[in-house]
Amino acid sequence: MGFLSIKNVVKTFNTSADIEVKALKGISLEIEKEEFVVISGPSGSGKSTLLNIIGGLDGATEGSVILEEDNVNLLNEKELSIFRRDHIGFIFQAYNLIPVLNVKENIEYIMKLQGFSQKDCDARVAELSRELDISELLDKLPDHISGGQQQRVAVARAVASKPKLILADEPTANLDSVNSEKLMELMRKLNEEEKVTIIFSSHDPAVIQKAKRSIVIRDGQVTKDTINN
Amino acid sequence: MFENILIKMAFKNIFRRLSRTILTATMISVSLISLMIMAGLYEGMIVQMVDATTKSDSGEVLIQAKDFRETEQIKYSIKDSKPIEEIIKNDPRVESYVTKIRAQGLIATAGYAKNVEIIGVDLEKDVKQSKLDNYIMSGELTFGKHDRGVIIGQTLAKDLKISVGKKVIITTQDINNEVVSIALKVQAITNSTGLAKSLLMSKTKLQKTLGLGNSISQICIIMKNRADSTTFANELKLQDLKDLVVYDWTELYSMLKEMEVMMTTINIISYAFVFLVASLGIFGVVLVSVLERIREFGIMMAIGTRFRDIAKMIIFESLIISTIGYIAGAIIGALALLYLSAYGIDFSAFDDAFLMFGMDPHMKAIIRPAFFTDTLIAIYIATILAVLLPIRSLKKRKPVESIKEL
Numbered sequence: 210m211g212f213l214s215i216k217n218v219v220k221t222f223n224t225s226a227d228i229e230v231k232a233l234k235g236i237s238l239e240i241e242k243e244e245f246v247v248i249s250g251p252s253g254s255g256k257s258t259l260l261n262i263i264g265g266l267d268g269a270t271e272g273s274v275i276l277e278e279d280n281v282n283l284l285n286e287k288e289l290s291i292f293r294r295d296h297i298g299f300i301f302q303a304y305n306l307i308p309v310l311n312v313k314e315n316i317e318y319i320m321k322l323q324g325f326s327q328k329d330c331d332a333r334v335a336e337l338s339r340e341l342d343i344s345e346l347l348d349k350l351p352d353h354i355s356g357g358q359q360q361r362v363a364v365a366r367a368v369a370s371k372p373k374l375i376l377a378d379e380p381t382a383n384l385d386s387v388n389s390e391k392l393m394e395l396m397r398k399l400n401e402e403e404k405v406t407i408i409f410s411s412h413d414p415a416v417i418q419k420a421k422r423s424i425v426i427r428d429g430q431v432t433k434d435t436i437n438n
Numbered sequence: 439m440f441e442n443i444l445i446k447m448a449f450k451n452i453f454r455r456l457s458r459t460i461l462t463a464t465m466i467s468v469s470l471i472s473l474m475i476m477a478g479l480y481e482g483m484i485v486q487m488v489d490a491t492t493k494s495d496s497g498e499v500l501i502q503a504k505d506f507r508e509t510e511q512i513k514y515s516i517k518d519s520k521p522i523e524e525i526i527k528n529d530p531r532v533e534s535y536v537t538k539i540r541a542q543g544l545i546a547t548a549g550y551a552k553n554v555e556i557i558g559v560d561l562e563k564d565v566k567q568s569k570l571d572n573y574i575m576s577g578e579l580t581f582g583k584h585d586r587g588v589i590i591g592q593t594l595a596k597d598l599k600i601s602v603g604k605k606v607i608i609t610t611q612d613i614n615n616e617v618v619s620i621a622l623k624v625q626a627i628t629n630s631t632g633l634a635k636s637l638l639m640s641k642t643k644l645q646k647t648l649g650l651g652n653s654i655s656q657i658c659i660i661m662k663n664r665a666d667s668t669t670f671a672n673e674l675k676l677q678d679l680k681d682l683v684v685y686d687w688t689e690l691y692s693m694l695k696e697m698e699v700m701m702t703t704i705n706i707i708s709y710a711f712v713f714l715v716a717s718l719g720i721f722g723v724v725l726v727s728v729l730e731r732i733r734e735f736g737i738m739m740a741i742g743t744r745f746r747d748i749a750k751m752i753i754f755e756s757l758i759i760s761t762i763g764y765i766a767g768a769i770i771g772a773l774a775l776l777y778l779s780a781y782g783i784d785f786s787a788f789d790d791a792f793l794m795f796g797m798d799p800h801m802k803a804i805i806r807p808a809f810f811t812d813t814l815i816a817i818y819i820a821t822i823l824a825v826l827l828p829i830r831s832l833k834k835r836k837p838v839e840s841i842k843e844l
Contacts, residue, residue: 261838264740266740266836266837266838266841267836267838268836286745287744290739290742290743290744290745291742291744293740293741293742294741294742294743295742297742299740299741301737301841305733305737305740305841306737307447307734307737307738308454308734309447309450309451309454310443310446310447310450314443314446318443318741319741319742321440321443322440322741322742322743324440366741
C-alpha cells in the first residue's frame with residue numbers, strides 16, 4: 210500500500226429536490242510519497258470533492274481514503290480536526306486567510322495549534338517568508354495585500370508545520386499568468402526541496418504541465434493517469 | 439499558547455465591528471440600568487413603608503397587655519413595665535425602645551370633628567427612634583410649654599382644615615369611662631405615613647388625663663437588624679410575661695409583609711423580562727455575527743482548529759461584550775441609584791393616593807450589592823444561553839460547507 214491509498218471512493222450528494230447526484234463514482238488511486246500530482250478535469254467533474262475527501266473536509270459515501278495508517282473515512286470529528294492539523298496543508302482557490310490575523314499570525318497559526326513555541330514559530334516564519342519573498346508583508350492584514358501575495362502567504366501557512374501532504378484546490382484560479390507561474394515554481398520547489406507530497410487541482414493546461422503526474426477526472430471517474438516528462 | 443491567539447482574535451473581532459459591539463453593550467447596559475433602578479425603587483419603597491410604619495408606630499417588636507389589641511380599651515394596659523424593660527435593655531440585638539399610651543378619641547375644631555388615635559409619647563426618646571424630625575411639614579417638634587401642644591398627622595390636618603398654632607379639643611374616656619377633654623395647641627404637622635390620621639401628645643399628660651398613673655399601653659422595640667425581630671419576639675413569647683402579648687412586625691402588618699412578597703415577585707418578573715430582552719438582543723447580534731463569519735470559522739476548522747476552540751472564542755467574545763455592557767450599566771446604574779437614594783423622586787402631587795396605601799410620596803431608592811452580583815450572573819447566563827443556538831447551528835456544518843459560504 211502506498212503513501213495515499215484511495216479505494217472505490219463514491220460520493221453522493223442529495224439535492225433539495227431529493228435527487229441523488231453522484232459526484233464521485235468509485236475512484237481508486239495510489240499516490241506515493243513526494244509525488245507532485247495534478248488532478249484535472251472540467252468544472253463539476255469531481256476534482257474539489259475528491260480533494261475535500263482526501264483532506265477530511267468531507268466524508269466519502271463509500272470507499273476508503275488511507276493516508277499512511279489513518280483511514281480518513283473512519284475518523285470522528287475530533288480525530289479529523291487533529292488529522293487535518295497534523296498531516297494536511299491546505300491551499301485554497303480563494304486563499305482563505307484569517308482576516309483578523311496579520312500575515313505572520315496567519316503563517317504561524319497551525320504551528321501554534323500544534324503547540325510549537327513562539328521561538329520555533331518565529332524561526333519558521335522567518336525562513337518561509339524569505340523563501341516566499343513575503344518578509345515585508347508580515348505585519349500586514351490579508352486585506353491589505355494583493356491576491357498573488359495572499360496566495361504566497363497561504364502556501365507559507367500550508368507548509369509551515371511541515372505536513373505530510375499538501376492539497377491545493379485550483380490554487381492559481383484567481384491569479385494572473387505571471388503569478389500562476391511563480392506559484393507553480395514555488396510549489397515544485399517545495400516538493401523537491403522540502404520533500405512534501407503535493408496534490409493540486411486545475412483545469413489550466415499551462416499549470417497542469419508543471420506537475421509530474423497528471424490524473425484526469427471526468428464525470429466522477431478517473432479517465433487518465435499519466436506521468437509527465 | 440494557542441488560547442492567546444483565540445483571545446487576540448476575539449478582541450480583534452470585537453473591534454472589527456465596533457458599532458455592533460457598542461450597540462449590544464448599550465442594549466445590555468440600558469437593560470441593566472432600568473433593572474437596577476426598578477429594583478432599587480421597589481425595595482426602597484418597601485423599606486420606607488416598613489420603616490415608616492414600624493419606627494413611627496409599633497416598632498418591629500411590640501409588647502402590649504393582653505386584649506388591648508382586640509378591644510383598644512385603656513384598661514388593658516401594662517401596669518409595671520420595669521421587668522420587661524430590663525430584659526429588652528440588656529439584649530444586644532435591640533437598637534432602641536419606647537413606651538407609649540394609645541387611646542381612641544375625638545379631635546375637634548370650631549368647624550370640624552374627627553375620630554382620632556391619640557398617642558402619648560416621651561417626645562425626646564420617640565424622636566430618636568422614629569426620626570420624626572425628618573417628617574415635620576410645618577411647625578416645631580415640641581409639645582410646648584407645660585406639654586400643652588400636640589403634633590398631628592397631615593391627613594388629619596387636612597380633614598380638620600387646621601394649621602400650626604390653632605387650638606383643638608381632644609375628647610376621650612378615662613380609665614373610669616368618664617368623658618374627659620383637654621384643649622391643646624397644634625405645634626407641628628407631620629407627614630409621617632404611619633401617623634397620617636393620628637396625633638401625638640405628651641405621655642405624662644395623657645397618663646394624667648386618663649388616670650393611668652404609670653401604666654403604659656405598649657412597648658415598641660426597634661432591632662439593630664430587622665431580620666432578628668421574629669426570633670427576638672419568639673424568645674420573649676417563651677418567657678413568663680403574665681398578661682403581656684408579644685408581636686413581631688410581620689404579625690402586626692401582614693399586608694406589609696404581603697406587599698414585600700409581592701414586590702419581590704414583581705422584581706423577579708422584572709428580572710426575567712430584562713433577562714429575556716437582553717438574551718434576545720445578544721442572541722440576535724451573536725447569530726448575525728456567527729452567520730456572517732461562517733466562512734472564516736470554516737477556514738479555521740479546515741486547517742485543524744477544533745470546534746470546541748471556535749465555540750470558546752465565540753463565547754469569550756460575547757462575554758467581553760456583555761462585560762463591557764455590564765460595567766457601563768453598573769456604573770451608570772449605581773450613580774442613578776446613589777442619586778435616587780439621596781434625593782428620591784417626589785410624587786407629592788399624588789400625596790393622597792400614596793398616603794392611602796401608607797406609602798411615602800417621596801420615594802427613595804436603596805442600593806444593595808445583590809443588585810450588582812445578581813445582574814452580573816443574569817447577564818452572563820443570558821449571554822451563554824444566547825450564544826448556544828448560533829454555536830449549535832455552526833456545529834451542524836461541515837468545514838467544506840462553511841468554506842463555500844459567501
